[in-house]
Amino acid sequence: MPGDPLEGQEVLQQAARAPLPGEGAPSVAAPAPAAVTFFNSAPQDDRAAQKRAEEAQKLLAAIVASSDDAIISKTLDGIITSWNNAATRLFGYSPQEAIGRHITLIIPPELWPQEDEIFARLRKGIRIDHFETLRIGKDGRSIDISLSISPIRDDDGAIMGAATIMRDITRQKAMARQLREAEEQEHFLTEVSKVLALTLDYQGTLANIGRLIVPRLADWFAVDLLDAEGHFQQVVLEHQRPELVKWARALRERFPIDYDAPTGLPQVARSGRSELYPNITDEMLMAAARSEEELAIARQVGYSSLMLVPLVARGKTIGVVTFVATESGKKYTERDLALAEELGRRAGVALDNARLYNEVQQARNQLEIILQGVADGIIVYDKDSRIIYANEAAARMTGYTSVEDLQQARPLEPTRRFEITDEQGRPFPLDRLTHKRVLAGEREAQAIIGYTQKAGGLPERWSLVTSSPVYNEQGEILFVITITHDITERVLAERRKDEFISMASHELKTPVTSLKGFTYVLQRRLRKQGDEQALHYLGRMDAQLDKLTKLVGDLLDLSRMQVGKLDLQHTPVDLDALIAETVENVQAATLTHRITIEGATRAQVFGDEDRLAQVFINLLTNAIKYSPQANRVEVHLAREQACAIVRVQDFGIGIDDVHQQKIFERFYQVTDPEEKTYPGLGIGLHISKTIVERHQGCIEVRSRKGQGATFSVFLPILQG
Amino acid sequence: MQSKRKKLLIVDDEPDILEFLQVILEEEGYEVLTSTKGEYLEQLHNGGLPQLILLDVLLSGKDGREIVRYLKSQDETKHIPVIMFSAHPSAEETARAAGAEDFIAKPFDIDYLLAKIALLLS
Numbered sequence: 001m002p003g004d005p006l007e008g009q010e011v012l013q014q015a016a017r018a019p020l021p022g023e024g025a026p027s028v029a030a031p032a033p034a035a036v037t038f039f040n041s042a043p044q045d046d047r048a049a050q051k052r053a054e055e056a057q058k059l060l061a062a063i064v065a066s067s068d069d070a071i072i073s074k075t076l077d078g079i080i081t082s083w084n085n086a087a088t089r090l091f092g093y094s095p096q097e098a099i100g101r102h103i104t105l106i107i108p109p110e111l112w113p114q115e116d117e118i119f120a121r122l123r124k125g126i127r128i129d130h131f132e133t134l135r136i137g138k139d140g141r142s143i144d145i146s147l148s149i150s151p152i153r154d155d156d157g158a159i160m161g162a163a164t165i166m167r168d169i170t171r172q173k174a175m176a177r178q179l180r181e182a183e184e185q186e187h188f189l190t191e192v193s194k195v196l197a198l199t200l201d202y203q204g205t206l207a208n209i210g211r212l213i214v215p216r217l218a219d220w221f222a223v224d225l226l227d228a229e230g231h232f233q234q235v236v237l238e239h240q241r242p243e244l245v246k247w248a249r250a251l252r253e254r255f256p257i258d259y260d261a262p263t264g265l266p267q268v269a270r271s272g273r274s275e276l277y278p279n280i281t282d283e284m285l286m287a288a289a290r291s292e293e294e295l296a297i298a299r300q301v302g303y304s305s306l307m308l309v310p311l312v313a314r315g316k317t318i319g320v321v322t323f324v325a326t327e328s329g330k331k332y333t334e335r336d337l338a339l340a341e342e343l344g345r346r347a348g349v350a351l352d353n354a355r356l357y358n359e360v361q362q363a364r365n366q367l368e369i370i371l372q373g374v375a376d377g378i379i380v381y382d383k384d385s386r387i388i389y390a391n392e393a394a395a396r397m398t399g400y401t402s403v404e405d406l407q408q409a410r411p412l413e414p415t416r417r418f419e420i421t422d423e424q425g426r427p428f429p430l431d432r433l434t435h436k437r438v439l440a441g442e443r444e445a446q447a448i449i450g451y452t453q454k455a456g457g458l459p460e461r462w463s464l465v466t467s468s469p470v471y472n473e474q475g476e477i478l479f480v481i482t483i484t485h486d487i488t489e490r491v492l493a494e495r496r497k498d499e500f501i502s503m504a505s506h507e508l509k510t511p512v513t514s515l516k517g518f519t520y521v522l523q524r525r526l527r528k529q530g531d532e533q534a535l536h537y538l539g540r541m542d543a544q545l546d547k548l549t550k551l552v553g554d555l556l557d558l559s560r561m562q563v564g565k566l567d568l569q570h571t572p573v574d575l576d577a578l579i580a581e582t583v584e585n586v587q588a589a590t591l592t593h594r595i596t597i598e599g600a601t602r603a604q605v606f607g608d609e610d611r612l613a614q615v616f617i618n619l620l621t622n623a624i625k626y627s628p629q630a631n632r633v634e635v636h637l638a639r640e641q642a643c644a645i646v647r648v649q650d651f652g653i654g655i656d657d658v659h660q661q662k663i664f665e666r667f668y669q670v671t672d673p674e675e676k677t678y679p680g681l682g683i684g685l686h687i688s689k690t691i692v693e694r695h696q697g698c699i700e701v702r703s704r705k706g707q708g709a710t711f712s713v714f715l716p717i718l719q720g
Numbered sequence: 721m722q723s724k725r726k727k728l729l730i731v732d733d734e735p736d737i738l739e740f741l742q743v744i745l746e747e748e749g750y751e752v753l754t755s756t757k758g759e760y761l762e763q764l765h766n767g768g769l770p771q772l773i774l775l776d777v778l779l780s781g782k783d784g785r786e787i788v789r790y791l792k793s794q795d796e797t798k799h800i801p802v803i804m805f806s807a808h809p810s811a812e813e814t815a816r817a818a819g820a821e822d823f824i825a826k827p828f829d830i831d832y833l834l835a836k837i838a839l840l841l842s
Contacts, residue, residue: 502808506778509807510734513827517740520830524747549827556809567810 070145070166073152076123078103078115081161090145090168092138106135108142122151122162132169144173185339188216192343196350203235205354209347210238217336218323220248220301223311223347224265225319232257232265232320240327247300248324255294265320268308272317274344276337277306305332309344313352321347377463377484379406381435383477397463397484399451418451418461425450434467435480444468448487462491494562501559508552516545543589558666558683561690568608568694572718575601575612575644576637582613583635586620592631593624599637601644604718607695612715615688615699619648619711622684627652627708644717649710655703663701664689726841727751729770731758731787732805733780741774744830745837758782770800772841777806777815785818792819801840803833 064071070087074080080103083095091098091106098105107115111134118128128149135143145166152161195208206223213221219240224232234252239245259266268275277284280303289295304325311319321344325332332340371378377394379387387407399418400406420428428449430436437445444466451461463484470479519542526534560566583595605612623633630651638645655663662668669682692699696716703709728750730741738754745752753770758779773791777784784804791797804815805824812823822836 506807509826510737513807514734514736514740516827517737517744517830521740521743524744545827553809560810567813 067165068167070168071163072098072103072166073161073163074103075161076119076159078119080105087166090137090143090166091135097138106137108134108136118149119162122149123159125151125159127151132173135166143168144170181335188212188339189342189346193346193350196346201354201358205350206236206347207238209343210236213323213343214238215240215328217340217343218307219326219328219330220244220322220324222248222322222324223319224322225311225351226269226317230259232269235319244301244326247297251294251297251301254297255290258290265308265322268310268320269317272310272312274307274309274337274341276308276332276334278331278333280304280306302326304329307332307337307340309337309340311344311348311351313348313355318348318352375486377482377486379435379482379484381439381480381482383439383479385435385439388479394484397451397461397486418453418458421450421452423448423450434465435482438467438469438480439477448491450491460488461486462488498559498562498565501556505552505556509549512545512549512552516542516549519545546589554683554687557687561687566611566690566694568611568691570606570608572604573607573609573612575603575605575646575715578609578613579616579635579637579646582616583620586617586624590624593627593633594631595620595633595635597635597637601637601639601646601717603639603644603715605644605695605715606718607715608691611691612695615691615713616646616648618684618688619713622711623648623650623652623709625680626650630708639717642717642719644715646713646715647710648713649708651708654705654707655701655709656705660701660703664699725749725751726772727753727768727770728772728774728837729753729755730774731755731760731779731784732774732776733757733778734776737776744834748834750837756780758784758787769796772837773800773802774837775802775804775820777804777808777811785814785820788815788818788820803836803840 064082064084067084067086070090071082071084072080072087073082080098080101083093083098087098088094093105103115104112114133118131121128128147130146130148132144132146135145137143146169147164147166149162149164151159152163154160192209192212195212196205210221210223221236221238222234223236224234227233237245237248239248257265261267263275282299285295285298285303289298301324304327306325307323309321309323310317311321321340323332323336323340371389371391372393374391375393377397378389378391379394380389382388387409390403390406392403395401395403395406398406400409422428428447432447434445434447445468446464446466449463449465451463453460464487465482465484467480467482469477470481472478519538523535523538523542526538557566579597579601583597587595620633620635627633627650632651634647634649636645636647636649638647659668664685666686667682668686669680689699692713692715698714699711700714701709701711726749728745730738730745730752731754732738732741733756735756738756742752742754753768756779758775759782775784775787779787784806788802788804791800791802801821802819803822803824804811804818804820805826805828806812806815807826809825812825815823821840824833824836
């Protein structure tokens, strides 16, 4: 029966049943506050019965009078015929005021049709039990009641009126409403949480929340986030009626936030405490407005009620959420505020997550942009030599058209368009590729790799390739990072320089060859003529030519060392014999110092005899050069385990501590005023050190200023 | 005596070097032919073949190593010992690889050169 006003929560009971035993027609006591008979008081003829009935009646009247439920009775016409104390308490009308009046006295006009329906049922003898509805008190207050109505029958069983028991259920109703609201809120928050969890795009997240909140909780919803400088950035503004957004925006644009104001967004952000303005009056707007214009716009917005709650993430207020009620006329309560605060907390967490995610994403993107932007090729291999990352430069440098193309390459197919070579132009052994060497256990591997095109046409490229491992906590290799640095220009420039020096030394050596040749011719002539003095001068010239030859040779060596091209011819060398010969040669050219040899290495070393001789000549000539006041140089030979040791000791000016390591560096010259008088190219010791190291040996110096110097060369002894 | 004199051929694009070598080697008793052109060697006839050739590695317009390879490929000349010299010490390997019997880096010690010549002619 749709539309039946009595359907719903009320309980209607068919009372048109045969009265139960003991249940009779109620009678209404005329005096006293009206009462309802609850049980049968069967008519008795005898006096005792009459008396019992009267007593029962009194008892009933007392019960009715003292009942906590309002109990009234009315005629079928709706005229109130009795009114108990509880009714007086509930509705405010005294019995005198109520009795005789129509029952609509306490029924809101909109419910009168309902009352008609009730009467219609009553007339049919239908009881109404626990029907929840509204009544009005004397003071105009709405009262939630639960009522039960029973028909009152006369002695003949005809219905003559109704007894109504009414219970005030305002509190229960309120509690039920609260419960329902709480459920709704919970549901709402769940919905919000779902939205928050839906996306990590925080702009989108906020907009979604906005759509949930408007119009349910607010006509206008805004989120302001604090930026790094502590300024508010409005990130969401959702309005029930989008055309009204402009007023909200206008307010913000025309009248910037006053960060020093004692209330409002800044204060909420500072204190982390919400602000609730249940009812915004025009006076409040006037008080808050800083100008007529602001007031005018604020009035346009039509504030009714306002809540500001902090957006909290990880204990920090990161922004403020604004809930504004406007045309809905809604007035926010503490309850709404609690909901809004909960919303603020959840949104804060979600927002924070979104922010973090964005930051990570941005950092990743940034990293990717950086890696793609670097000129060097970067390739990351896993432990099985598979490429798990490569940048554009890496693909380009190895001849692939794209990173994807390169990533699909087989581990031992490092280039597609190129043949790879070592510095000497030989095919580069694939198992010696730097990432392979790192995977084989080297901590860092470096190689210079040349790329030449198979089909020809592309210019050769050169790369310095460096690989290093990334370990996990267990010390196992996770990745190998290979960086490919294009050094084509450098290699080509070095090659040009090398060619230049090589050419220059050739050009210098040719005239020296002629000079030496003609010197030789002259020496022969003068010897025949017996011109000793001229011969002496020629001898000096020849010695200077030898020095010149050596310098040119050193320069050439240096340029070759720089490009790693100092070629050594390794053969077994009798070290003692080599030293003896070298000392003899140097001694022949010096008159100032006597060079003595002590001890013996009794060792063969595996090396380039000429280059080793060059080292000892260097050390001996240095010893002579830097000990002008002395007249001897000592050479000490010894062996220690697998090592042959050659020491060249002088008794000259010595070397200050600060210079001792640096003297082996290229072009290094001791800069003390005294030493400045000893000119030179500053390359002899550098060449010597390089040569010794190429023999797997080492060279060191012991010296004190003014106390001479001892240079020691350690060379591995050739076993067997 | 004339017939006992050994004939040497020196090829270098530097006339000064040719000149002092000629003076010294003639004093040593050799018959010396000189040329600044590598092509000269390829035009040698049987009658005028030298007993030893001194050959610069880098001749203007011509690589001495190619000349050695040519000489060593010809029956008439392949037995003639060749000493190459160069201001590039690194040229030794390639000079020997081309077939030269010996190599001397410029600038050289004259006595050392004379010893090598004597050794190869003995």
